Amino acid sequence: MRLAYFFGFIAVFFTMNIEAANLYAGQERAASVCAHCHGIREPAKGAPFPSLSGRNADYLKLALKQYRDKTRQSLLMNLIANSLTDAQINDVAGYYSQLKR
Amino acid sequence: MKQPTFLFRHHKLAVMLTIWLNGCAIANANEHPDAHKLYNDNCASCHGFDHGGYLAPALNANSLKGRSPTVLRTVIMTGSFDTLMPPFYGRLSDDEIRSLVNHLQTTAKQPNPAWTITDMKASLKIYVQDESKLAKQPTYSLASIDDLIGVAARGKYGRGSGSKAVFINSKTHQKVGEIPTVTAAHIIDYNPVNPRWAYIKTDTAEIYKVDLYTMQVLRSIKTGFNGPGLGVSRDGKYLMAGSFVPHNAVILNADTLEPLKTFELEGIDPDGKMVSSDSGMVIGTPFADVFAIALENAGQVWVVDLKDGFPVTKITDVGRHLHDAFLTHKGRKLMIAAYDDSKVIAIDLQDRKIIKKLDAGCVPHVGGGSAIVVDGRTLGFGTNFGDCDKTVVSVWDLDKMEVVKQIPVSGGTESPAAHANAPYVAVDIISKDRRARTVQLIDKKTLSVVKTLDVGGHAYFPEYSADGKFLYISAGYNGDEVAVYDSVSLKKIAAIPMESPAGIFSHGRVKYMTRGLSPDEMEQ
Numbered sequence: 001m002r003l004a005y006f007f008g009f010i011a012v013f014f015t016m017n018i019e020a021a022n023l024y025a026g027q028e029r030a031a032s033v034c035a036h037c038h039g040i041r042e043p044a045k046g047a048p049f050p051s052l053s054g055r056n057a058d059y060l061k062l063a064l065k066q067y068r069d070k071t072r073q074s075l076l077m078n079l080i081a082n083s084l085t086d087a088q089i090n091d092v093a094g095y096y097s098q099l100k101r
Numbered sequence: 102m103k104q105p106t107f108l109f110r111h112h113k114l115a116v117m118l119t120i121w122l123n124g125c126a127i128a129n130a131n132e133h134p135d136a137h138k139l140y141n142d143n144c145a146s147c148h149g150f151d152h153g154g155y156l157a158p159a160l161n162a163n164s165l166k167g168r169s170p171t172v173l174r175t176v177i178m179t180g181s182f183d184t185l186m187p188p189f190y191g192r193l194s195d196d197e198i199r200s201l202v203n204h205l206q207t208t209a210k211q212p213n214p215a216w217t218i219t220d221m222k223a224s225l226k227i228y229v230q231d232e233s234k235l236a237k238q239p240t241y242s243l244a245s246i247d248d249l250i251g252v253a254a255r256g257k258y259g260r261g262s263g264s265k266a267v268f269i270n271s272k273t274h275q276k277v278g279e280i281p282t283v284t285a286a287h288i289i290d291y292n293p294v295n296p297r298w299a300y301i302k303t304d305t306a307e308i309y310k311v312d313l314y315t316m317q318v319l320r321s322i323k324t325g326f327n328g329p330g331l332g333v334s335r336d337g338k339y340l341m342a343g344s345f346v347p348h349n350a351v352i353l354n355a356d357t358l359e360p361l362k363t364f365e366l367e368g369i370d371p372d373g374k375m376v377s378s379d380s381g382m383v384i385g386t387p388f389a390d391v392f393a394i395a396l397e398n399a400g401q402v403w404v405v406d407l408k409d410g411f412p413v414t415k416i417t418d419v420g421r422h423l424h425d426a427f428l429t430h431k432g433r434k435l436m437i438a439a440y441d442d443s444k445v446i447a448i449d450l451q452d453r454k455i456i457k458k459l460d461a462g463c464v465p466h467v468g469g470g471s472a473i474v475v476d477g478r479t480l481g482f483g484t485n486f487g488d489c490d491k492t493v494v495s496v497w498d499l500d501k502m503e504v505v506k507q508i509p510v511s512g513g514t515e516s517p518a519a520h521a522n523a524p525y526v527a528v529d530i531i532s533k534d535r536r537a538r539t540v541q542l543i544d545k546k547t548l549s550v551v552k553t554l555d556v557g558g559h560a561y562f563p564e565y566s567a568d569g570k571f572l573y574i575s576a577g578y579n580g581d582e583v584a585v586y587d588s589v590s591l592k593k594i595a596a597i598p599m600e601s602p603a604g605i606f607s608h609g610r611v612k613y614m615t616r617g618l619s620p621d622e623m624e625q
């Protein structure tokens with residue numbers, strides 16, 4: 001039993017670690033790639049891109065994974081998301097979700 | 102001031118997008134009838150109305166020879182990461198982008214288009230007829246006019262509703278006014294005699310006369326097609342504006358903006374060739390009733406006397422590809438950067454002669470320049486655009502006119518900021534990687550880098566508030582804010598959101614002439 005608790009704890013610990021977004025890495029990627037179209041707080045006025053700041057992190061992750069896996073179609077986003085790892089998606093989504101609009 | 106040039110860093114994306122585009126589309130060789138208009142309306146403010154390049158590279162048949170049309174389409178569509186080039190996806194249709202690419206690859210660099218004094222006069226617009234009825238005091242709370250800081254917000258597309266000059270109270274860090282500028286604002290200058298007047302120049306060479314008390318445009322005039330050069334005379338009566346396209350300059354009445362005289366910029370360059378020339382910096386000086394203007398390609402500095410006929414004294418063989426400059430010794434000496442010689446040249450504006458050519462690292466871009474007095478010596482600071490093996494900030498003794506030190510910094514730099522009351526000289530690192538997020542701080546006493554600030558975005562154009570207590574920095578095209586730091590503790594204390602902020606101009610500059618000098622020294 002004790003061992004099971006132990007492994008359970010380890011599993012939770014690792015899951016948390018995976019889930020914890022590196023906001024600095026997220027910010028860097030957001031600034032160098034995403035912000036080019038989506039801006040940091042908001043996209044450029046008159047630009048046809050949606051705002052990302054303050055959006056739900058789970059939604060952003062899901063959308064990025066769908067773009068990466070091409071289950072959601074977009075010429076630009078399929079290409080941009082193509083090479084993203086889960087960790088990078090996590091960082092970027094974590095960064096944008098905690099920004100105030 | 103030049104913005105960093107364009108690079109396409111994310112090759113992988115470009116290649117993938119190229120493959121995709123190749124796979125699904127066949128180019129339409131027919132030129133869109135409005136391709137020229139598309140170019141003028143979307144590209145020319147940065148790439149030049151003559152297709153010859155300006156802030157961004159030249160786009161013409163010669164410069165794009167051998168480039169894959171598909172790659173060019175990709176760049177237009179996605180923009181170019183880590184540069185000012187925005188994504189035109191969704192703004193221009195695929196057909197329009199194709200016709201633009203075809204237009205660019207088949208159009209030669211255009212001859213210098215004409216923009217005469219008659220054209221300028223016809224472009225003068227008056228928004229407020231009777232200026233005597235304007236409020237006598239600022240219509241917002243402000244202790245001193247020198248506390249105003251103006252930011253040139255380019256807007257992501259270099260035009261549109263994001264393009265404006267934003268004015269901030271540097272005591273409260275609150276926005277107090279915005280002036281929409283249609284295209285990207287580049288330079289903000291202040292009238293040294295009438296504190297309520299400011300002048301904004303855009304990348305498309307419009308000049309706006311702004312009333313800072315009521316935060317509105319009073320008048321505007323178009324002085325050319327491209328070019329940031331702008332100066333105000335010490336008596337506040339004249340403006341001088343210089344253009345990249347066409348190759349001319351003009352003196353205006355600073356009150357009415359009426360053009361008084363134009364100058365064709367041409368001359369014999371340091372290699373003995375007669376050339377037509379872009380205008381580099383234009384500067385008024387507290388030293389005399391003159392303007393100095395740099396002829397970039399001709400390598401000359403012209404000193405224009407503000408009297409009948411505006412006579413010109415030409416100083417030749419100054420250097421190759423002149424650009425910007427700053428003043429010292431109460432405005433008598435002018436320190437001007439020559440990109441291609443990697444020198445900064447000291448000019449005496451009284452004798453109208455070159456004093457000395459000083460080593461200046463590589464591709465010196467002095468921005469607004471900085472000068473400080475340390476232990477009785479006046480030291481000048483010069484930033485360097487170039488990404489050479491050794492990236493340095495040059496320090497000169499401006500009394501003896503000799504190099505004191507070349508301070509190693511982490512990358513290319515664009516503009517130094519200093520203030521008599523602040524302990525550090527701030528320089529913006531612009532090398533195109535993570536370093537672009539940073540600003541480095543040089544200790545005035547030890548003349549070495551003591552701290553690196555991680556501002557985020559593409560951090561550039563640091564500027565101190567007039568009291569020296571705060572350091573303002575543009576987080577640039579990827580940061581979308583101006584960040585404010587305490588100039589001693591270097592803690593970030595405020596952020597003012599705006600689209601693609603660039604140059605920052607404190608009203609205090611009027612008092613201290615060159616950033617870092619104390620107003621007291623000016624009065625001596």
